[in-house]
Amino acid sequence: MELTHRILDTGAVHMHVAEQGEGFPVVFCHGFPHTWFMWHRQLSAVAAAGFRGLAPDLRGYGRTDAPVAVEAYTNEAVIGDLLALLDDIGAERAVFVGLDFGAQLVWELSLRNPERVAGVVVLNNPFAPRPPRPPSAFWTKAAERHFLHLSYFQTPGIADAELAADPRNFLARVYYSLSADYHYLDTWKNPPGLGYLDVLPQAPALPWPWLSEAEFDTLVDDFTRTGFTGGLNWYRNLDRNWDLTAAYADAKIEVPTYFLYGENDPDMEGFSGRDPLATLRANVTDLRQVREVPGAGHLVQLERTDAVNDFLIAALNDVVSRGSAVVPQ
Known part of the structure; x- marks a missing residue:
């Protein structure tokens, strides 16, 4: 049950992977500005429940390579890293868990390679069909009226320098917000x-009820070393991802799906359309459970760890009990 770390050569990048437990694989995909460590409480929970948890630093983050070329950060490219991870452990399929950019990643993985996906557990970022126009067509108009990080992050170098100048201050303020x-x-x-x-906003002093100072220090140490350019390059590929998914414009998610969201999640409120749950239900053919977590925001796996872990373990057991999972030999 010991947590271990290793570096995997995916053929495109050297990817750091944290692992814990044995059994059917569960792959955790983080967002921005996160690392594998955002899932450390879930790794121990799935290991205790008889599963093998794997949490990579996705490309551009932590101890994983950060390619220089902006176009190296498409979902299609990172999906290649995830498939290389499955191949490395000898698994035909895994359950994928995603939040934020990690959610977008597992949604697209489910469209591109459903044969490798035993199920998905997504937090806070519901699936929606490919829009008729590229994402920048929407955020550019909004950014003419008010500050919008999606627009601000687009120009290489500007946000990179601002955030890297004081990682501790930025991370505290963005996690709190x-x-x-x-x-x-x-x-x-x-x-x-x-x-x-x-x-x-200014953030209150740590520790917070849902995040210890030691946990926060671990995240700060990684971003102090790496900066934020790798993560920001994911934002700079949103239009490119749209271009690369034309073949999936009318596709639905057909893998077993479990969706959990925080009552106060800003993505559900402001970035996922007028009725995100109705859109989710209309476009996911095997949606097995939807749950709201009261009093939680975007970092729900930290803010309400027990609720997330209970939901996650129940979903994994459901996948196994219905025969969607086969333990790799």
Whole structure:
């Protein structure tokens, strides 16, 4: 049950993977600005329940390579890393868990390679069909009216320098702002032309009820070493991802799906359409469970760890009991 670390050569990058437990594989995919460590409480839980948890630093993060070329950060490219991980452990399929960019990644993986997906557990970022126009067509218009990080992050070098100048300050403020302790969409009250730190609230001193100072220090140490360019390059590929998914414009998610969201999640409120749950239900053919977690925001796996772990273990057991999972030999 010991947590271990290794570096895997995917053929494109050297990817750091944290692992814990034995049994059917469960792959955790993080978002921005996160690392594998955002899932450390879930790794121990799935290991105790008889599963093999694997949490990679996705490309551009932590101890995984950060290619220089912006176009190296498409979902299609990172899906190649995840498939290389499955091949490396000899698994035909796995359950994939995703939040934030990690959610978008597992949704697209489910469209591109459903034969490798035994099921998905997605937190806070519901599936929606490919829009008729590229994402920038929507955020550019909004950014003319108010500050919007999606637009601000697009120009290489600007946000990179601002955030890297004081990683501890930025991470505390962005984690706090995304939690249920703050209303993240209040950042939209600020005019365009500002930096991210100009619009984010000051964070209270750590520890917080849902995050210890030692946990926070682990995340700060990684980003102090790496900076934020790798993660920001994921934002700079949103239009490119749209271009690369034309063949899936009308496709539905057909793998077993379990969706959990925080009551106060800003993505559900402001970035997922007018009725995200109705859209999810209309476009996921095997949606097995949807659950709201009261009093939780975007970092729900930290804010309400027990609720997330209970939901996750129940979903994994359901996948196994219905025969969707076969333990790799």
